[in-house]
Each structure stands twice: as structure tokens, then as C-alpha cells.
Amino acid sequence: MKSIKQIIFMALVIVTSACNDYIDVVPDNVATLDNAFALRNEAEKYLFTCYSYLPRHGSADYNPAFFGGDELIPGIDMANGINPRYLIIGRQGISTVYMDFWDGYNGGQMQRSSGDGKGAYDAIRDCNIFLENIGRVPDMTEGERQRWIAEVEFLKAYYHFWLVKQYGPVIIVDENLPIDAGIEDVKQYRNTLDECFDYIVELLDKVIANEYLPDKITNEAEELGRVTRMIAKAVKCEVLINRASPLFNGNTFYTGMKDKRGIEIFNPNKSEEEKLQRWIEARDACLDAIQFAEGLGHKLYYYTPGEYPGLSEETLAKLNIRMTITDKWNTEVIWGDANSWVGTQSKDLSLHSLPRDLDLNKIKNTTQRNNYAVPIKIAEQFYSKNGVPIAEDKTWNYTERYKLRQATEKEKYLIKEGETTCQLNFDREIRYYASLGFDRGIWFGQGKTDDNSCYYVQGRFGEAAANSVRNSWNYTGLWAKKLVHFKTVISEGTSGQTAVEYPFPIVRLSSLYLWYAEALNESGETDLGKIFEYVDKVRKRASLNGVEESWKAYSTNPDKLNTLIGRREIIQQERLIEFAFEGQRYWDMRRWLRAHTEFPKPLTGWNLKGETAEDYYNETTVLTPVFRIKNYFTPLSEIELRRNTNLLQNYGW
Numbered sequence: 001m002k003s004i005k006q007i008i009f010m011a012l013v014i015v016t017s018a019c020n021d022y023i024d025v026v027p028d029n030v031a032t033l034d035n036a037f038a039l040r041n042e043a044e045k046y047l048f049t050c051y052s053y054l055p056r057h058g059s060a061d062y063n064p065a066f067f068g069g070d071e072l073i074p075g076i077d078m079a080n081g082i083n084p085r086y087l088i089i090g091r092q093g094i095s096t097v098y099m100d101f102w103d104g105y106n107g108g109q110m111q112r113s114s115g116d117g118k119g120a121y122d123a124i125r126d127c128n129i130f131l132e133n134i135g136r137v138p139d140m141t142e143g144e145r146q147r148w149i150a151e152v153e154f155l156k157a158y159y160h161f162w163l164v165k166q167y168g169p170v171i172i173v174d175e176n177l178p179i180d181a182g183i184e185d186v187k188q189y190r191n192t193l194d195e196c197f198d199y200i201v202e203l204l205d206k207v208i209a210n211e212y213l214p215d216k217i218t219n220e221a222e223e224l225g226r227v228t229r230m231i232a233k234a235v236k237c238e239v240l241i242n243r244a245s246p247l248f249n250g251n252t253f254y255t256g257m258k259d260k261r262g263i264e265i266f267n268p269n270k271s272e273e274e275k276l277q278r279w280i281e282a283r284d285a286c287l288d289a290i291q292f293a294e295g296l297g298h299k300l301y302y303y304t305p306g307e308y309p310g311l312s313e314e315t316l317a318k319l320n321i322r323m324t325i326t327d328k329w330n331t332e333v334i335w336g337d338a339n340s341w342v343g344t345q346s347k348d349l350s351l352h353s354l355p356r357d358l359d360l361n362k363i364k365n366t367t368q369r370n371n372y373a374v375p376i377k378i379a380e381q382f383y384s385k386n387g388v389p390i391a392e393d394k395t396w397n398y399t400e401r402y403k404l405r406q407a408t409e410k411e412k413y414l415i416k417e418g419e420t421t422c423q424l425n426f427d428r429e430i431r432y433y434a435s436l437g438f439d440r441g442i443w444f445g446q447g448k449t450d451d452n453s454c455y456y457v458q459g460r461f462g463e464a465a466a467n468s469v470r471n472s473w474n475y476t477g478l479w480a481k482k483l484v485h486f487k488t489v490i491s492e493g494t495s496g497q498t499a500v501e502y503p504f505p506i507v508r509l510s511s512l513y514l515w516y517a518e519a520l521n522e523s524g525e526t527d528l529g530k531i532f533e534y535v536d537k538v539r540k541r542a543s544l545n546g547v548e549e550s551w552k553a554y555s556t557n558p559d560k561l562n563t564l565i566g567r568r569e570i571i572q573q574e575r576l577i578e579f580a581f582e583g584q585r586y587w588d589m590r591r592w593l594r595a596h597t598e599f600p601k602p603l604t605g606w607n608l609k610g611e612t613a614e615d616y617y618n619e620t621t622v623l624t625p626v627f628r629i630k631n632y633f634t635p636l637s638e639i640e641l642r643r644n645t646n647l648l649q650n651y652g653w
Contacts, residue, residue: 037133040140043148046130050152051226051339053110053123055101055162057583058340058504060084060347060372062107064099064166065583070599070625071378072480072581075352075371075473082347083107088599090626094638094653101166103640110159120159121173127156128176146212151227153210154235157203160196161239165587166634168254168650169193169265187646189259194267197243204236216296224329225338225503230296233289234334234507240285241515244278244522245591253593253629259648276523283519290512290534293334298509300541301332312451314413314430315444317543319486321434324510325582326350326485328502332510336503342483343501350488350499353480353581355465356472358443358455362490363464367497368471369490374436374478374581375603376619379424382432382577387539387550389573394556396427404613407440416440416456422617430543435580437479439465439606439616445486461611475622476605480581505582510538514575521567528561535574542578590632599627628652 037043056062061082066072068087079085083106086098100108104119111118130152134145163170169190177185191199207213208229215229242248250270258264303319305311311319324332326342342350352371357363380401384393391398401424407415414433415421421440425432437443439459448454459465459477467473485500513534520531528548536546544550547570551558560566572592576585589595603623610616630652641647 033129033133037137040137043130043134043137043140046126047148047152050123050127050130050155053118053120053126053159054155054337054339055110056340057337057506058342058349059345060349060352062109063583064107065586066349066372066581068099069586069589069595070375070601070603071585073373073375073475073603073605073622075373075471075475077368077471077473078347078352078371087631088625088627089623092631092635094635094641094649097635097637099166099634100637101163102170102634103637105637120163121171123159124156124173125176127152127159128173131156132176143212146210147214150207150210150213150232153203154207154227154232157200157207158235160203161200161235161242164193164196164200165242167636168248168633169196172196172199174199187644189261189263189646190265190648192263192265192267193248197239197248200239201236201243204232204239207232208236215292220329225336230289230293230298231335231507233285233292234512237282237286237289237512237515238507240278240282241519242587242591244275244282244519246593247591247632249278250275251593253632254651257648257651260646265648279519279523283516283523283525286512286516286519290509290516293509293512297331298334299331300509300537301327301330302541303327308449310451312413314433315451317430318434318444320541321431322482322484322486324508325482325505326500326502332508333505334509334512335505335507337506338503340504341501342504343485343488343499344497348499349480349483349504349581350485351497353437353483354446354488354490355437355443355457355459355474355479356468357464357490358446358457360464361492363468364494365490365492365496366471367490367495370465370467370472370474370479372480373474373476373605373622374480375476375622376424376478376605377601377603378580379432379436379438379478381573382435382580383429383544383573384554385427385429386554387429387544387547388555390424390428392556393554395554397423402617402619404617412442413451414442416442419456420613422613429577431577431580435480435482437481439477443481445488446484447489449486459606459608460613460616461609467608475608476603477608477616478605482581510541510578513538514571514578518568518571518575521564521571528567531567531571535571538574538578593632595627595632596629599625601625 036046060066064084064087067074067082068084074082074085083098092098098106100106101120104110104117108119110120110123134148169192171188172191213229217223217228252268254266255268257266301324303316303323329336351369354369356370384390384396386393390396403423404420405423405426406420407417409417415425419440425438437457439457441457443455443457457465487500489498491497517531517535525531532547551561575588589598602621604619605622606616607618607620633650635650635653636647
């Protein structure tokens, strides 16, 4: 690999502040690297220091994907305390860079206990220190040493990838510079985008080929969350899918961006053959990962009733979806984030996806919750019960979707029988009811698990789920129920809850399935059976018929199946639905180059002051987001540009 860059290492001092949720071990009172790698136990602490930088994928505050786009809106008291929100309201800038993972500020901190100034390059530096020194640890087997090397090389690749997704071309840091490096040696140039992706893939291939890296974790009591060959293969798929996608593959938005050397760092000029080849490589990697995963026993998750026999088909189908996320370390999860557990944190995705109350018995509980709201546009992206978009289902009246309708006995496991809500909530696919809480919708769990006496959401003004205090404020009247484990219960006292935590899933088997379908379609495959084979597996779990059958029977546009663009729309919408509220929409819209047209659309909710159904079901604008072409990539801070005059600023900043 040419043009591999280095970063200066100015002090031979161990990182003394780190945090890892599955194991919190860092070098304590160790003054030199000699001591840090003198024995296996000390070296293991450094290994977990390298792990401790993993992005907190399940954090509302440290992952830009939840509030940096258009999928969720924070409540009143939360709005000014969540850094990613500033991305979508036009506050991003070079003087204050939000989600600055380059330097580790304003939500870009990579270690929970480190405070500001610990970014991805600090993570990479510590990975390099580990790799440079692990060879001299005396009291460990060579097999274990090689396994640790593979793990840290994976982390190093992933930290580079995390930067590329947000900045585009970055400085590749393959080795640390010596302490006596000159000033000009420190002023590195950004590598080209192609060099960055090539380097990341090369590292991942090396990791995958390491015979000492386990295929999967067998010591689950102590090692869940650590890197495996399966995880490395899955992340390679994600890297290659991104490399092949329009944002990174021949994107002409950034034509002419040349550094002082005259090098065009975004590599915008790609032939159609070159762009196609990237999709072919992504396709092949995805198929390999799928076959490897299934060979290890990974399979799509289906909920087993166990302690709750006799549940209705509808409730079981909903739990198939909800528990895919919240049932920790289940068979579908390929990589769960042991550094990011969801359930009890102050800005927790789960607690704040719960309504303020479901029956008025917990209204005095002051525990913050209810603050994360879903816009109506996200509710509308889910399919009808026939498995096609509601705007093109010939049996579904799209123009009257906000009209009122009373629920009957036939809908009793989805909508409270006898209650009135809007047409939008009727005749939808099961993922709609599993993923969303809405006024008059059935909410299984949270203390009630009898199918015939479940809670239902009462969201109108003055009712149990309505806003009543500033610190628990939902702006739209829609909740991301999917993120809440059904056994989590809010206490009836003045505070507290019994929360069921889970490690946030980074990659699921269904991720591989839908990436593969996308890559098949984009690489020139026209056999509908092949393209939709794995999409249909995901749809089957959602109680839907296959794509071909559904479109031919119910769509007003059945010919969509027969064009590349039409199939692309189908596959993309399937991803948006399947991974709703999992932090994927933000990245997908960016890599598809759809963010600048989709994100600025007004985000709306219901009229929360409405006491009656007639008043409540009126669409109101909550937020008009700001997203321009320049917002696809994070700017470099003005401080960083002054420090390194060889850096080229991103477009528009």
C-alpha cells in the first residue's frame, strides 16, 4: 500500500482513562510502555483500552445517526443537550465542530470517561502502540498473541472506517511517528478516498486470514463483544457496500478538490466499469459472509413464547421484530456493541422511547422518559399489510390516510377495540405495530402481558401518554416502541424503573441479507428470484409475502420490478423499514446521496393540544431540518487547519 501515513506519538505514557462496558480494565499507575507490556495481564489491559474507543452505537449523544438526520426528534429539555441535533438544525461549523471524531469534541469523544479530546486518532494511536509492543510480552502463547493482534488490527481498520464515513478522505495512520519527528513530518496530507478504502479492506483481509482469530465466541460468559472472524467479514461487507455506493463511488459533487500537491483527494472520476466492479466485489463479500454466518448457526430471530403461552399471532409477530433488537446476543446479532448497553442511561434510547405513562399510575414518577419522537414521515414509510408502499397499494386509500376510523374486534391486538384513530394506523404491516407506538395503539408489555388486557396508548391532551412536564416531552405523538424491551417497567413511585438492558446491535444477519440484495441489483443481476431471495426471507419474518407476489397483486406500479431503479427503490425502502430506529437511515441516506433531498423535508407530528380525535389528528410542523450538499461530510475544525496547514478543508466549509 502506497502513501500510508503516520501520526506523531509525543509521549510514551499509557492512556489512564478508559471505559468499556463488558470489561473496564486499563493500565493503572503505569508510567512506561516497558511496564505496560512486561506481563500478559498488563498487556491485556492495553488490549481493552483499544476496545474502549469503540463508538457508542446505541448512544443518542455520541452516535450522530439518531438525531443528526430525520428519524427522531428530541424533546424540549433534551434538545439543547444532544450534540447530533445541532447537525440537522444548521449549527454545524468550523469554529465549533459537532460530532468531531477527528479531535474528540462535542459528541465526538471516543471514550466515555475521558472527557473531551479523545477522538478516533487517539484510538488509532493506542492500537499502533499495542501492535508495536505486543511482541515482547513473555508470558503468553503465540496463538493468543496472534489473536490479540488480529483484534487490534480490526479495531484500527474500524476506527479508520468510522472517520471515512464522516469526513471522506482522511489521514491513514499505519504507524506512529517517533518522538523526535520534525514539524513538517507531523503535517500530513489527507490520503485519497481510494487509498483510504483500499487500506481498510487490506487490514480487514489480513484480520480475516489470521488463523488464530476465532470464527465465533465460545466463551460467552467472558468474551461476548470481542472481535471474531464473523464480525470482520460482516464489517468488510459494510465497508465495501459504502465504497460502492454513490457518495463514495464516482461522486462528482467534490470534483476539483485538490490539496497543495495538486492531488484530487475524492477520486471523483470513475468509469462505469470501475463503479460496477465495486458493486461486484461487495456482492461477493456479502454472499461469502452470509454463507459463513449461516454455517456458524446465525439465523433470523423468531421469538419463542416460553413463559407467555397462548399469545395471539399478531402479538407473536410483533415480538419477532421487537425482540430482534432487545433480546441480547440472539442468533441474528452478528456484532453487538458491548461498549453501548441500552436501557438505563440518562439519554437512553429505550427509556425515552416510552410514553410518559400508559395508565396514569406512574404519572408521579419523575424519571426522565418520553423524549424521543418519531416524525409522521417515518410512520408513512412502512408498508401496508399487503407489503407494498401505502401510496401505491391499490386497496389502501392514501389520500384519506388522516381520516378517522374506529377499531373493531378484528384489530384488537393492534389497535384498542372500539377506539377511534386515523386511517394511517390501520391495515399496516406488522413491523409498523412492532416498531411504533401511536395514539390508541396496543402496547404489549411494560407490566401487562395478557393479550386481552394490554395497555394502549392514550396520547391526546390530558390523557396518560400526553405531555405534562418539560423533562418528558414527545413532540409528535409517535414513539419508537421497537427500542423498548417489553419487560422494562416504570415504577409507580416517585422515581425508578426496572429496565432490561441489551447491547445495541451493530450488524445483524438481516443486514447482510439486504446488503447482498442491494449489491446484486446494482451489479447487473436481473433474475428477480436471485435479487429478492434474501429480501423475501426478511419479509417472511415480518409476515409478508415475497416482493414479486406482493407487487404483482397489490401495487399500482407492478412494473417497478422490471427496472434497476424500481428494484433499487424497493430494496432501499425495505432497509429503511427493517432497520428503523437502529441508526441506519442516517448513513444509508447519505451513502445513497438522498440526504440532501430527503432530510430537509419538514418533520411533522399530530396536534398534541387536541383533546378529541378530530382535533388531535391534524398534521403540524415540528421542525424544518437543514441539510445541504456540504453536510454530507463533517468539516475539519479551524484549530486543526491552523495546526496542520497541509490539510484540505471539506467542500462548502
